Amino acid sequence: MTIEENIAALPRQMEPIIQDNLLINFTMEFSRIWSTNGSKAKSATFWRPAPAPDALPGYFSLGxxxxxxxxxxNGEIVTAVVCEKDMKGSKSAKALAAPVDFELVWKETGAPNVPRLSIWRPLAPVGYVALGQVCTNDHCKPSLNSVRCVRxxxxxxxxxxxxxxxxxxxGAKMSFSAFxxxxxxxxxxxxxxxxxxxxxxxxxxxPAGPSMAYALRMLIPLQLSAPPQVPVLNDYAKPAVGESDVATHVARLPWFAVRDHAHPGEQFRNSPCYALKxxxxxxxxxxxxxxxxxxxxTKWTAPRAQNAMTMRMFQSLTAVExxxxxxxxxxxxxxxxxFSACLPKDFAHMKASSNGWTELRPQVVIAMVPKQTAVAVYQLQSHYExxxxxxxxxxxxxxxxDDDSVLLSQYPSEPVEVAETCLPMVSDFAQNAEADVIPLPTTDMAVVIDSAP
Known part of the structure; x- marks a missing residue:
C-alpha cells in the first residue's frame, strides 16, 4: 500500500458528534490504495481514511x-470516522463492532502492468451493519481492524x-459499479x-430493490433558554422601545450542513460547526x-417580520431552509x-404548521380599552442569524x-367588564377585509387579530 507523504496540516479539531455511545468526527487525511492508472478504465482512485492517532485516537474508518x-x-476531501464512547456502567451494547468476515465484490484481473486491487464487503455481526466497503492492493482479504460496523x-x-x-x-473478468x-x-x-x-x-x-446501504443519524443539538419574561404595564405611559427581555436559543449545525461558498476542506478547517441563533x-x-x-x-396594524426576499436570499446563500x-x-x-437535515419544529416555529412562514400580510389587532385604563399590546418576534x-x-x-403570541397588558390591572360592542365592530371589519377573525384568550378584555388584505 502506498501512503501519500504530503499530508495536509491538521485543522483545529471539532468536538465530536455524540449519539448514545457513538462518537463521530471527521478527517482530511487519507492513504492511497489504488488508482486506475495504466488500465483502460475511466480514471479513479481509492483512498483509505487515515486520521492521525494523536489527533483522533481510537477512531476507525467506516469504509x-x-x-x-x-x-x-489530502486536505481537500472530508470524511467521517467513528469511535466508541467510554460509558462506564452503561448497559448499552457497544456502538461499534469489527466485521466477522469479508465477501469479495470485485477484483482487478486485467492488464498485466496494472497493480492488483480487490474490493470487499464487510460482513457485520448480528445487530450491526456496514456503511462502506474496503479495498486491498492485492487479492487478499482486508484486516478485520480496517473498518468498523455500526449498531x-x-x-x-x-x-x-x-x-x-x-x-x-x-479487462477484468468480473464487472463492477460503484454508486x-x-x-x-x-x-x-x-x-x-x-x-x-x-x-x-x-x-x-x-439494483431496483433495497440497496442495503445506510446513513448515520444525529439529533440537531439545541441550547435552549428560558422564554423571555412577559412585559407588564406598570403605569399609564407608553413603554420605551428596547426594554423587553430577550431569550436566545441555538441550534448547532455541522460544517457539511451549511453552504458557505468555500471548498469543503477549507470550510471544515475554518468552521467545523455553525450556530443558528x-x-x-x-x-x-x-x-x-x-x-x-x-x-x-382600538385597532393597531403590525407588520410581520417575515420577508420573502430575505428568506430566499438566506436559503440561496446557505442552503439552509x-x-x-x-x-x-x-x-x-x-x-x-x-446529508439531509430538518430543524426541530419548535425551533422553526412549525409545531402547529409551516404556514406562518408564508403569511406576509400585516396583522390587525383590535382590543377593548376599558375606561380610565392604559393597555399595551405585545407580540413575540424571533430573529434568526x-x-x-x-x-x-x-x-x-x-x-x-408568531401569530399565536399576542398578549395584552393593562394598567391598572383590576378586572373590568368587556365591552359588548367590540365583537360586532370587529366582525364588520373582518367582513370588509375578506378575512377570518381569530379570537384570542385574554384575562381581562376582548382582543381579536386579523391579517390585513
Missing amino acids: DVLVPGDANI VDLVVAANLGELIWNDKGS AIEPPTATAGDILFTPGTFAGIQGYSK RTDEYVLIGHERNETDTSRA INKAWPSTPLSDVRVTR LIREDGTQVAVDFGYT
Whole structure:
C-alpha cells in the first residue's frame, strides 16, 4: 500500500458528534490504495481514511473512499470516522463492532502492468451493519481492524445515488459499479448523513430493490433558554422601545450542513460547526390610554417580520431552509458527505404548521380599552442569524412573527367588564377585509387579530 507523504496540516479539531455511545468526527487525511492508472478504465482512485492517532485516537474508518480522477485528496476531501464512547456502567451494547468476515465484490484481473486491487464487503455481526466497503492492493482479504460496523439503531436505511465509477475497459473478468450513497429525507430535528463511502455491486445496472446501504443519524443539538419574561404595564405611559427581555436559543449545525461558498476542506478547517441563533423578544405593537369614562375599541396594524426576499436570499446563500428539509439540490460534487437535515419544529416555529412562514400580510389587532385604563399590546418576534465559529455572520439575518403570541397588558390591572360592542365592530371589519377573525384568550378584555388584505 502506498501512503501519500504530503499530508495536509491538521485543522483545529471539532468536538465530536455524540449519539448514545457513538462518537463521530471527521478527517482530511487519507492513504492511497489504488488508482486506475495504466488500465483502460475511466480514471479513479481509492483512498483509505487515515486520521492521525494523536489527533483522533481510537477512531476507525467506516469504509474506503472512491473519487474520480487521480488528484491527491489530502486536505481537500472530508470524511467521517467513528469511535466508541467510554460509558462506564452503561448497559448499552457497544456502538461499534469489527466485521466477522469479508465477501469479495470485485477484483482487478486485467492488464498485466496494472497493480492488483480487490474490493470487499464487510460482513457485520448480528445487530450491526456496514456503511462502506474496503479495498486491498492485492487479492487478499482486508484486516478485520480496517473498518468498523455500526449498531443498527444508530443508522437509517439509505439509497443508491449516482454512479461514481465502473470497471468498463479494465479487462477484468468480473464487472463492477460503484454508486454514491444518498440519505433519505430527514424528519424534524434530525440530520441524516453518509460518511463518504461508496456502495459497490457486481454488474453495471443499479439494483431496483433495497440497496442495503445506510446513513448515520444525529439529533440537531439545541441550547435552549428560558422564554423571555412577559412585559407588564406598570403605569399609564407608553413603554420605551428596547426594554423587553430577550431569550436566545441555538441550534448547532455541522460544517457539511451549511453552504458557505468555500471548498469543503477549507470550510471544515475554518468552521467545523455553525450556530443558528434564534433570539426571541416581545415587541410592542400598540399602546392606548383611555382617559374617558367609556370603554372603546382600538385597532393597531403590525407588520410581520417575515420577508420573502430575505428568506430566499438566506436559503440561496446557505442552503439552509427553515420550514422543510434541506438541501433541495446537492451542495457540491466534491462534498463527499451527503446529508439531509430538518430543524426541530419548535425551533422553526412549525409545531402547529409551516404556514406562518408564508403569511406576509400585516396583522390587525383590535382590543377593548376599558375606561380610565392604559393597555399595551405585545407580540413575540424571533430573529434568526447563522454564525461561524469565529463569530462572523453567514449570509443575512431574518425574522418571524408568531401569530399565536399576542398578549395584552393593562394598567391598572383590576378586572373590568368587556365591552359588548367590540365583537360586532370587529366582525364588520373582518367582513370588509375578506378575512377570518381569530379570537384570542385574554384575562381581562376582548382582543381579536386579523391579517390585513
